Amino acid sequence: MTDHDTVTRTAPPRRFYVVGLCDALGLGMYLSSSVLFLDRATGLTNQQIGLVLSTSGVASLLGAMPIARAAERFGIRAVLSVLFAIRCAAFLALASVATFGQALAAAAVAGVLSRGIGPLIESGLISRVRDDRAVGTLARLRTLRNAGLAAGALPAGAAIAVGEAWAYRAVLVASAALFLCCVVVCRGFPASAATPGRRGGRARILRNRAFLAITALYGAFTLSALLLGIGMPLWIVQRTQAPSWTVTLIQLLNTAVVVALQVRLSKGSERPTRARALMCGGGLLAGLGALVVPLTALGSGGFAFAVVVVAALLLSLGELLITAGTTGAALQHIPEGQKTSHLAALNLGFGVTTVVGPPLISTSVGWEWAGWTGWAAFFTVLGLLALRVPGPPARVRREEQEQRTAAAI
Template sequence: MLTRILPPPGHARMLTFITMVMSLGQGLWMAINAIYAVMMVRLTPSQLGISVGIAAALVLVSSIPLGHLADRAGPRTVQMWSFLSLAPLTAALLFVDGFWSYLIVTSVQGLAYRAGNNARKAMIAANVPRSDRARVMAYIRAAINVTMAIGACLSGLTLAWGERVGYQGAILFTALCFLATGLLTLKEAPVPPVPAAAGAAFAVLRDVPFLMFTAVDGLLVTHALLLDIVLPLWVIHHTDAPLWMSSVILLINTAFVVAFQIRATRGIDDPKSASWASLQGAGCVATACLMFAMTSGTGLLLACALLVVGALLHALGEIRQAAGSWTIAFDLAPDHAQGQYQGTYKMGGDIGKIFAPAVFTWLIIGQGAIGWIVLAVSYAVLGAVMPAVVARGLRSRATAEAATATA
């Protein structure tokens, strides 16, 4: 399995391996975080929700400055220190006692993780040839799915045990994963910092085509929330399918991503072909929404069959759309500002995650099959506008490069 999800030797293999180490701890912590906060730290559900919201808002507003930091200080340096700092920050969760200490620790954790994430994207842009970036990102995503699944299995053992010492061991294991990630960063090729004179600070905020791409893509990637949040509730309230079908669908998605994410990058050579791949992915997700809509009022066997078909279409759309987005995000960004551009790109998904759960729940659970149809049309429209948005971005990039050459 390891040889199948690791790319050929070189910078890409080290990038992928480091990401696997990081995501092993991340997968474990994501699965127990909320339960640890409520059962061991004794937060109320409302306090947990407030702390998660505040931390997410801080990460959102800091994403561009943290990406800019990676450009100016050097992405390898920022990645290394971000994950080295995450080790003691994670271990500090052993000592939190109440709302304020939990809020402070998790907020700083979120900032450090986002800084490392932005820097890692800049490392990929610097150390991987342009034509190979989407394929390397595909290897990384497949590897993340494998190691996060392992982490989730470890979390299941922790939750089944239910003792404080089990949670403490899980926190220390996560901290060790972050420590190893920081130390392994030293094995990566160094990337020199970009002098401030190479471009104005936060130039991405004046790059309208890239901001348009970020907005459209951020709306498209909300489809990831369908399987985690909306579909389980849909299965319960609107279908005759058994409750365990939600787990089957998630398992199908994970296995599909691991098996086919790398193949999904075929034919994606530049932003133009990537925009059409994003359109294809959006079309598959839209069709999946229609399959899910058809499960309402059907019998058990037909509902299960339609859910599986929808899950497969959703997974195909997810991997194709993701492959297109990576290429667009890298190639529309100037080389001297990859950090801040990748930080901006991450903001699109962050904003979508803020409003999508409530909107999707009201639209689909509240309105029934018509909600799925509205969502299908929305994804189809977003996919259809992506080629035009990317074409405008390419024209803007060419104009900027011509102006720089003549200056």
């Protein structure tokens, strides 16, 4: 290992955690109030709101890979600084929109950046730790970001309680201020964070069949998160006698489980056998959770409430195991110097799911038992397929053996 590599890996990662937290706080404030902002503050119709949010989602898929390639050419520090500055400007513009066209343009710009920033923060962070600690480091970052998203909902809730246009706009201005803080923190990254990586990442990704298979598997697996966030709320309010506030409870329960257990459950996922076991276990838990959900229709409000809690716990635990396992398996197939583009591609797996998943899930809720049984079978099959995910290339295994030997000496 060269002196430069040593400096890169030992540089403090605190600034990356700070950026990740500030970014999550800003996004949490926006996501928790975006629909009502577009309704109450700008007066858009339901159809226009749907178009604005859909445009933002599609734009996020288009922006991820070009942003990753830019970071590999110009360096993470420079690109992140520019991206957060643009995001700040986009949110200030969004806070002042008065027409459908203005909202569409501002949301499109913000959307282009939404799936590009996260992979840059992640790749910059794990470049400062040993490979065997990368998954745990990412788990800590995701735990912090989940806490930030939850905390961001508090000022959004205050704006919703006030119900005035100025309150919604103030939340967006506050989000923009947080993104401006991210610019300042990014400019303070160590010089090694600005070092460009290798170019031609897209071609290498397309040749990396094992990584592409894991990315596709991850995208399919993450339908379990949407099942919890979309399918269960629809089922609770339409098909059960559970109180409507149960919908909020399961979201809080999911956040608490993620924050409490994500780091702990990710331990050992850098090993191929452990990564496969986590993915398989996550698929089986998600399948069991889906199978439990329709039992809520069989009893009174108290029984339905208890079943909802059990199902939410199973799906939340499955989500944690899936995330840890797929991240560990994916990192084993990412060549050195190409983390940014590969992590962006992995993130696209979930991005595509957020576009195609909602209509699939909302439709399946109407199929009642058949729909939930179908999801249970789907996740069970995915879990079994995960056992066949290939291990790391021979080159990586040799490097890991050399690292273990050097550590022993």
